[in-house]
Amino acid sequence: MLAEPDTVPAEGEPLTEARMRAAVAARDAGFDGRFVYAVRSTGIYCRPGCPSRAARPENLSFHAGPAEAEEAGFRPCRRCRPDEAARSARQAEAVTRACRLIEAAEAPPPLDALAGAVGLSPFHFHRIFKAVTGVTPKAYAAAHRAGRAADSLAEGRSVTESLYAAGYGAPSRFYADAGERLGMPPSVYRKGGAGERIAFAVGPCALGLVLVAATERGICAILLGDAADTLRAELAARFPKAEIVAGAPDFAATVAAVVRLVAEPGGPFPLPLDIGGTAFQQRVWQALRRIPAGTTATYAEIARAIGEPAAVRAVAMACGANRIAVAIPCHRVVRSDGTLSGYRWGPARKAALLAREGNGRAEETS
Numbered sequence: 001m002l003a004e005p006d007t008v009p010a011e012g013e014p015l016t017e018a019r020m021r022a023a024v025a026a027r028d029a030g031f032d033g034r035f036v037y038a039v040r041s042t043g044i045y046c047r048p049g050c051p052s053r054a055a056r057p058e059n060l061s062f063h064a065g066p067a068e069a070e071e072a073g074f075r076p077c078r079r080c081r082p083d084e085a086a087r088s089a090r091q092a093e094a095v096t097r098a099c100r101l102i103e104a105a106e107a108p109p110p111l112d113a114l115a116g117a118v119g120l121s122p123f124h125f126h127r128i129f130k131a132v133t134g135v136t137p138k139a140y141a142a143a144h145r146a147g148r149a150a151d152s153l154a155e156g157r158s159v160t161e162s163l164y165a166a167g168y169g170a171p172s173r174f175y176a177d178a179g180e181r182l183g184m185p186p187s188v189y190r191k192g193g194a195g196e197r198i199a200f201a202v203g204p205c206a207l208g209l210v211l212v213a214a215t216e217r218g219i220c221a222i223l224l225g226d227a228a229d230t231l232r233a234e235l236a237a238r239f240p241k242a243e244i245v246a247g248a249p250d251f252a253a254t255v256a257a258v259v260r261l262v263a264e265p266g267g268p269f270p271l272p273l274d275i276g277g278t279a280f281q282q283r284v285w286q287a288l289r290r291i292p293a294g295t296t297a298t299y300a301e302i303a304r305a306i307g308e309p310a311a312v313r314a315v316a317m318a319c320g321a322n323r324i325a326v327a328i329p330c331h332r333v334v335r336s337d338g339t340l341s342g343y344r345w346g347p348a349r350k351a352a353l354l355a356r357e358g359n360g361r362a363e364e365t366s
Contacts, residue, residue, distance in 0.1 A: 020035055020037065020062045023337070025054070031049070038072065041055065043073065045075070052077060091131075094128065102114070111137060197243045198213050198215055198244045200214075200232075200245075201255050205224075206263045207349045208225060208226045210224055212247075218271065218272030219272070220276065220324070221239075222327055223325065224325050254271060258326075261326050271327075277321065280318065281318040288329055288332065289327075289329065290305075293329075293332075298335065299316050302315045320344060330344075331349075
């Protein structure tokens with residue numbers, strides 16, 4: 001499934017002057033590279049995310065890029081350097097190079113070595129890596145190593161073969177990580193997830209159909225749609241190793257609670273959730289659950305709320321990865337200018353949920 005869009009319009013989507021003015025007012029670096037703005041009183045043009053002092057709105061003009069601004073007689077800002085490659089692009093390139101080095105190494109490279117390889121200080125590199133990916137270099141290396149072990153186990157190799165092939169120096173380290181990284185003991189994972197049992201049921205709700213699925217720990221999926229077969233296929237794709245079974249008769253009470261939540265998304269929902277996900281995703285999803293019903297937040301506000309103000313794109317990806325609709329209210333996240341962004345279960349459902357919460361955003365305004 002595609003991740004929910006971030007605060008920046010998709011390539012090819014027209015940028016209105018109102019949206020550009022909102023981006024400049026918010027110093028939204030997510031728009032860097034989409035346009036530049038110029039200040040008539042100073043003769044300088046800048047990136048949307050430039051931290052320079054705000055200019056008077058009537059002095060602003062907007063241009064497709066540096067060439068157009070310079071043709072109009074403006075010169076580049078010395079602070080944000082809009083005529084050079086965007087800083088975010090340079091940072092992303094450095095992080096990408098570091099990720100490839102991590103993936104190619106037999107053992108996780110030291111922080112100093114990674115930073116030196118991309119020409120940054122260890123402190124600066126660590127901060128940029130976490131801002132771009134949402135995790136630290138150490139966590140990325142651990143996840144990649146666990147992924148290699150998981151692939152090896154899925155191919156039928158023994159646990160011992162897999163852990164050493166993935167670069168674990170000792171079995172103890174692998175077993176300590178296995179429950180978190182694989183979601184189950186290695187021996188169970190190797191058998192295709194035998195022992196993980198997910199009960200589910202599909203029923204009508206105020207927004208079409210809803211599929212509710214739960215493990216013994218709590219609800220692990222709430223999926224919205226129009227066709228029961230499509231919803232069942234999505235559940236199977238999300239949990240390919242699990243044993244998926246029809247819910248017992250008493251599961252109807254769980255479904256009824258979810259149906260009530262969809263009808264009244266601002267109401268209480270006491271049932272436990274089995275959230276899963278990475279540590280970063282969990283932080284984002286917990287922040288979403290703290291957004292009061294009837295209000296909205298932007299991706300940038302969520303990023304700041306979790307203490308990662310530069311990780312706006314990573315926050316958007318975490319919102320898109322959410323598989324528990326309404327109970328984890330990613331429908332309450334909007335673009336930086338207040339308009340609705342996309343929603344994995346359809347923009348009409350997002351607008352309907354917001355309207356039911358009474359915040360007035362009942363129409364798609366992108």
